Amino acid sequence: MPSTWKFVDQPALVHSTLLDMNDGATWRTLGEDFDISPPPVTRSLVRNALMDGGILTSASYDLRELKFTLRLEGETEAARVAQLKAFEKEVGKPANLLMYKSQLHDVPVFFRTLRSDSFELDTQFVPGKVWQIKAAVAAEPYAIGVRRDLAPVTVANDPAAATNPTRFDIPGAQILGDGPTPAFVRIAGLGAGAVILLAQRTINNPTALTNVAQAESGSLDGNSSLWDGGGLYSGTGVNRAVARTFSSNNLMGRVVTVSAPTATSSEALRGRYRVIARCGVKAAQATSTFQIRWQQPGTDANPGPAATVTIAAGAFQLVDLGVLEYPPATTAPSSIGYSALPPGFAASNLDIYAARVSGTADLNIDYVYLLPADERLCSVYQAAAPGYLVLDGPNDATYGMAAGSTPFGLTRTIDNGGGLVPRIGGLPMLVPGVLNRWYMLTGTGTITASATVEISYWPRWLDVATA
Structure with a gap:
């Protein structure tokens, strides 16, 4: 049974509650019908009469269903109608965040849900006292955890430099989660007309290369x-x-x-x-x-x-x-x-x-x-010179932010400096449990130039967070 099961406004420890469905007073989430099993796996298989079995060509997680039963225990029928409407509002949104924390873990996860305003309603579960809802809410395969910020790294534009020579390493122990997660990257120290080439490698023993x-x-x-x-x-x-x-x-x-x-x-x-x-x-x-x-x-x-x-x-x-x-x-x-x-x-x-x-x-x-172009490689062009360049992996977007802005603070001003920030290729991912080596070249920078790279990410979890 969950200790926390509620819709919230953002995936953070400090958040606003939109609807608490397990407050212990008039909302109750039943433990016996609670099901957040891992998402199903979609497989592409090649089979024919020339071979035994088949060949798995690709596999990925599909959308998942969060199944749970709610008791609406408002004191009056009008109160229970208000509860029902509040529930319909949240599950009817095109996208929402459902926070879950089990009784056995202190760290929450947040399921990114899709519109799912189809459910079973029993208004006579306890006549005149309790209504019951059996719901199945569609959600993305992974839940996300609370944002993690890595220490800033200064990357030299000279491949012969003594420290971080056009590359840097992110130890696997710094990346939490059950699967690769998109990175949120901020790069400072770039001028107008800068071309950034950014690639990653986590396979084939990258430190030996x-x-x-x-x-x-x-x-x-x-x-x-x-x-x-x-x-x-x-x-x-x-x-x-x-x-x-x-x-x-x-x-x-x-x-x-x-x-x-x-x-x-x-x-x-x-x-x-x-x-x-x-x-x-x-x-x-x-x-x-x-x-x-x-x-x-x-x-x-x-x-x-x-x-x-x-x-x-x-x-x-x-x-x-x-x-x-x-x-x-x-x-x-x-x-x-x-x-x-x-x-x-x-x-x-x-x-x-x-x-x-x-x-x-x-x-x-x-x-x-x-x-390296095995995994993720992108080229980003910064026409003007804003405060810093943002590679927003979760939104698959690139843009500039004004100097003095903090992406997750009170001032979050997007400012491309009157120019454009186009890109080709895929933005980098962070892979848990293995060393992540990132390579970065600045096309218009001098060989003595450097850039400061800051990385944040939201761990991806299949069910519960372990840290």
Whole structure:
């Protein structure tokens, strides 16, 4: 039997009660008919006469039903009619929050309900004294818990930085719940025209993976040379970039070969990556247009698509070179036999090819970055510069907020600075029980820039919260 069963205005410990259905006075929720069983699972199965059994291709939780019986014990019939109308109002809403706390747990959960104003009403349960309602309220598969706020993280825009080099880790112990939950992310320190690339990885041993290669560490083509770009480029030492000269335009040739990806444990190599190259043009040279692509070397060379990019004199761009599948062979199993042991893979190289389409400038390549694209990856463009950028996972939305605003405080002013905040891709999720590694690149930021990332989330629970 629940100790708390009521509709509330928000999923927080401090809230307003809309309707308490177990106040112990005139409302009573019966324990024997109370059912909040986990939601049903919808499975997609492939079956035919060529195999025994079937193959599960996908599975997900369906909507659930919260079944319960209420006793309406108002002293008069008019009081019971008022109770009935109050109940109909809450279950008739398109969306609502139903708070539940069992007698055995101190932490509540909140079911996000859907319109369910269909129920059994017995006005003669105890004639002239008690009415009874048998209800089945539709709800989302997971209940949510009270919001949790993680400590802010400062992320460097340099993949060679000593601390949080374009990535940071969220330990699994910090993420509560029974399933992945959308993150609410606030990013400060971005300017107008900022492009944010944000990805996550929780599979294939992400801490063993090295997903970035400095161009100057690679094998150079004869028309390429090391170049001293100073502090404008990532890396250490004197030469921090590769400069490619062109004898003519529209001639695609190899610039550099880098080792990427690499890993300290070979199963971490497996995955899907979006290949990003940070490219620039010297300030003393002219704005020029280039075509750039990647290719895996070997007899069965696997080329990527050619990306066309125009880079202004003295500027840098993160150039998206498309998706790389590693290993290229799609027949690689997920485990060896029935052992449940993941296969390992041999490291490979990656060639970067380029052609100059127009202009007279050299192409400078700073680094090649393999942004994981197995789970969630998004690109967000901030046209203007508000107080900070918000990636609102629960609402699947991106927007700006004015300086001085607090998303969950009294001042919650949405302000895009007169610009737009479009995005492509999926906003990040937080996965309980495993290490969450997030990768973040800022396209228009300098290599010495950094951004502060704040993350909040609401744990997802199937029935009761354990913490």
